[in-house]
Structure formats: structure tokens, C-alpha cells
Amino acid sequence: MESAEVFDVTTVEFETVIGLEVHAQLLTHSKAFAPVTTEFGQAPNTNVTPLCLGHPGTLPVLNENLVNFIIKMGLATNCQIAPRSIFARKNYFYPDLPKGYQISQFDTPICHDGFVDIELEDGSTKRIRIMRIHMEEDAGKSIHDQDPYHTLIDLNRAGTPLIEIVTQPDISSPAEAYAYLTKIKQIVQYLEICDGNMEEGSLRCDANVSIRPVGQKKLGTRTELKNMNSFRNVEKAIQYEIERQTRLIRSGGKVIQQTLLWDANKLETRQMRSKEEAHDYRYFPEPDIPPVIVTEKMLESLQASLPEMPDVRFKRFKNELKLSDFDAYTLTDSRYMADFFEACFKEAGNAKAVANLIITEVRRVLNDQALDIRDFSVSPARLAGLIKLKEADTISSSAMQSIFNAMLTDDRDAETIARDLNLVQVSDTSFLEPLVDEVLSANPDKVKAFLSGKEGLMGFFVGQVMRNSQGKANPQLVNKMVLDRINALKGE
Ligand code: ADP
Ligand code: MG
Numbered sequence: 001m002e003s004a005e006v007f008d009v010t011t012v013e014f015e016t017v018i019g020l021e022v023h024a025q026l027l028t029h030s031k032a033f034a035p036v037t038t039e040f041g042q043a044p045n046t047n048v049t050p051l052c053l054g055h056p057g058t059l060p061v062l063n064e065n066l067v068n069f070i071i072k073m074g075l076a077t078n079c080q081i082a083p084r085s086i087f088a089r090k091n092y093f094y095p096d097l098p099k100g101y102q103i104s105q106f107d108t109p110i111c112h113d114g115f116v117d118i119e120l121e122d123g124s125t126k127r128i129r130i131m132r133i134h135m136e137e138d139a140g141k142s143i144h145d146q147d148p149y150h151t152l153i154d155l156n157r158a159g160t161p162l163i164e165i166v167t168q169p170d171i172s173s174p175a176e177a178y179a180y181l182t183k184i185k186q187i188v189q190y191l192e193i194c195d196g197n198m199e200e201g202s203l204r205c206d207a208n209v210s211i212r213p214v215g216q217k218k219l220g221t222r223t224e225l226k227n228m229n230s231f232r233n234v235e236k237a238i239q240y241e242i243e244r245q246t247r248l249i250r251s252g253g254k255v256i257q258q259t260l261l262w263d264a265n266k267l268e269t270r271q272m273r274s275k276e277e278a279h280d281y282r283y284f285p286e287p288d289i290p291p292v293i294v295t296e297k298m299l300e301s302l303q304a305s306l307p308e309m310p311d312v313r314f315k316r317f318k319n320e321l322k323l324s325d326f327d328a329y330t331l332t333d334s335r336y337m338a339d340f341f342e343a344c345f346k347e348a349g350n351a352k353a354v355a356n357l358i359i360t361e362v363r364r365v366l367n368d369q370a371l372d373i374r375d376f377s378v379s380p381a382r383l384a385g386l387i388k389l390k391e392a393d394t395i396s397s398s399a400m401q402s403i404f405n406a407m408l409t410d411d412r413d414a415e416t417i418a419r420d421l422n423l424v425q426v427s428d429t430s431f432l433e434p435l436v437d438e439v440l441s442a443n444p445d446k447v448k449a450f451l452s453g454k455e456g457l458m459g460f461f462v463g464q465v466m467r468n469s470q471g472k473a474n475p476q477l478v479n480k481m482v483l484d485r486i487n488a489l490k491g492e
Helices: 064-076 174-191 231-250 296-305 310-319 325-332 335-348 351-368 380-391 397-407 414-420 429-442 444-451 457-468 475-491
Strands: 014-025 088-091 101-104 111-119 125-137 141-143 152-154 161-167 203-213 223-228 259-263 268-271
Touching (some): 064 111, 064 161, 064 174, 174 310, 203 231, 231 259, 310 335, 351 380, 351 397, 397 414, 444 457, 444 475
Antiparallel strands (some): 203 223
């Protein structure tokens, strides 16, 4: 008998089991099996060929980059790469699928048995096993909201290459699902095979969710959640579903295996019409595309083409550049941010100073203006120039801030702007000494008061020197010089 029966469902603790299926739309220039562009935003039904329209007599030709991209993904997620895999037809009727079938892979996915490590909130990592990654083509789009009486069909998307990444049921909470998706997005972006934008549909996620009594080996009955268009919505939908299943089982009910749609406005899941759910795809091998053969040589050259991946880069930033976990994590979040940081660091030295400026000031500007680091107006070299001025004590911290702001709209180098704004500070002691002496000898009573404990007068002395230097003196240095001078007077 099933072990589940020994549990009292009204009191037992449940644990959550989640497996995710992620579709990533690939950044190939042309479609999976036809020489026509995949460019987004074109007039409806213009990026189509007779093949995309399902005309008889057309033959698919496999896009080489589809194979290259998925192998890169497989390598980056520690998968085995099948030396031989085939395509299969997944048959179903839908108006946006004129062929009547989607070309996919069925029992021989090109990548299988990999893993990614995700970072959890407490700083630990967890390994999520990847069951398979396979290639397929997208269907067209049905548009329901532009005509009051009709559904419109746009076939521009038909045949766009996708990969589907399927995990083992290793994910145990909505937060882990979120962390996993973040990782997948980061990996596809590092590989430059998908833009990773879930809101625009280039990453899509279906979540399989079940619960079971803690201690039970057998998996509970799952439901499949669809229609979440952001990472946060995936998190919310899973949370909702865990609560629904728990209530159901606690009250003596049973979970039915079914597909549920997330409604982001009502914050609840609802059942699909049963017709949409009838799955009998009658898969069979695609007769028009030869098997995909992956040679050792292909694997070697694709492996060599991989960029340094985020986990490795994080460790290097941490161990070699001695950045904090937070800094290294933030900077390696996006490949382009990490590239920007490294370009800047190469010129400026001092990793910590570069990290500080990028993480606080640069990211603030990017956030405010909804910009990508690749579109940031200040080049790494110019930013390095600014950091070097500060490192050499040529400018103060507050001047650095003003110059940084000026640089956003002024393409001259930092030093020129600093001179122009009169922000170059003087750290030359032979220039400052007479100014310090002058202020102290003009205020003997204040010096006395300072010596008898009125330390607040330091601000007065420094302020006077700053004024007499027309604001150019290095205030830290002046502070130190005033103190030294007063101490010397005391000794006299
Ligand atoms: P299907 O063929 O119906 O798509 P798969 O075996 O390929 O089913 O699994 C699809 C996804 O569902 C995988 O991510 C897998 O980890 C997950 N999954 C399977 N069973 C369960 C379960 N009982 N609870 C949660 N997730 C599950
Ligand atoms: Mg599936």
C-alpha cells in the first residue's frame, strides 16, 4: 500500500515540490526551419514563408544557430549533449498553427541531465537538476483584443526557434523558483542566446506544483500553472497554488492533475477549458529533418566560445579583486555590467573604488532613466578618469559627485570638467601652510579656547582656510595641518 496512508492529513506537515518548464526564445536572426527574419515588431504576417503558413510541398531546413545556441546552453548548465538526436512532430489543431503540428523533440532531447546552482536568501547554494533541454519552434499568435467579433492571427512568430529547459522536481519553494528563473535568465543573457525578457515573452515559464506530507517519498499529484508573465507572478502563482492544495487536502479532498491559468489581476488560478487541455499529441519522428549529429569537434569549439560564466566571474571578483560578496554579486548580475566594471578597473586600478562608484552612482542613473549599462553615456575610460582624480586627492568626494553628474551630459574628460567647475583641490602643503598660519595668528583667543577643550572650533579654522583658498584647499589635509600647527604651538 502507499505510504501516504499513514499520515493524518489534518495535522501532518506538508512540503512543496516544484518542477519548472522554461521556454526561451532564441536570438537567431532567422526562423528555426525557414530563411526568414524573426525580427520583432514587423507588420503582421509579413515575416512568413510558405513553410510558416504550412503550405504543402514545403520542406524545413534546420537553422545551424539553433543547434549551436542550445548546445551552448547545455554546456553552460552542465548537461550531457546527445551525439545524435531527432526532431518529432507534436500534433494538435489550433488556428495559429496552420501546419497542424509543431516541430519539437520528444524522447531524444539534445541536452539532458545537467544542473544549475542557485543562491538562496541565507547565502547558501542549492543544486537544481535539469532533466532535459530540447529544441522546438513557436506557434503564431492569436489576437483576441483588436476586433470585437473576430480573433486575428499573426504568423510572424510561427517557426521562431525556442528551447525548453525542464527541471527535475527539485525546487521546494516559490523563492527558490524565483532564484532559479533569475539564474536561467542570467545564463541565457551571458550566452547572448536569448534576451531573457519575461514581460515581453522571450522567457516563458510553466510551473508544476504538488505537495506531500514531509517524509513521504512518493510525489503528490501536481497541477501545472501557466500564464505568468513575470518572475514575481510565478512566485505568487506558486504560493497561491500551495495554499489551495493544502486547504484541499486538509479538508479531505484530492488534487486533480490539471492545467491552471494564473490571473494576475484577481491573484488566483483558474481552470482552463477542458478542450484546451486535451493532450494527445501523437508525437512521431519528423520525417523531413535528418537527425542532429553533434561531433566532438563541434563540442570543443562551442565550449571554447563560451564566455566566463557568472558563477566563475563572481568567484574571481571576490577572490582576486577582493570585492565583497555583495559587490561581486551585484556587478556580475549582468554580463555587460561586469564588462563595464572590468574595463573601468583596468584603467583606474582600485577595484573597490570602481565598484563603489558603479554600484551607487551609475546604477542610480541607470534605474532613474531605465537604461541598460550598454547605453550609459559615460564610457568606462572617462569614468576611470574621474576615479583617478579622486584617488590622487585632486578632487574631494563631493566634487566627485558634482563632476559625475556633469559628465552625464558633458562628454569632456573628468579633469577638464573639474577645472572648468573650479573643483580641483589644492593638496600642496607649501601653498596651504601660510594660509593656516594666517588664520591661527589672526585668532589667538580661539586657539586658546580650542586648547582648553572647545574642539568644535576646528570647523571654524578649516572653514576660514577654505574661504581664503577660494574653496580649493583639500579640507582633510587642512584639518590635519591645523591640528599639527596647534599642537606645535602648545609645545612652544
Ligand atoms: P510531462 O511529460 O507531463 O510534461 P514531465 O515528466 O516531463 O511531465 O515533467 C514536467 C515537469 O513537471 C518537470 O519539471 C518535472 O520536474 C515536474 N513534475 C513532475 N511531477 C511532478 C510532481 N508530482 N510535482 C511537482 N512537479 C512535478
Ligand atoms: Mg512537459
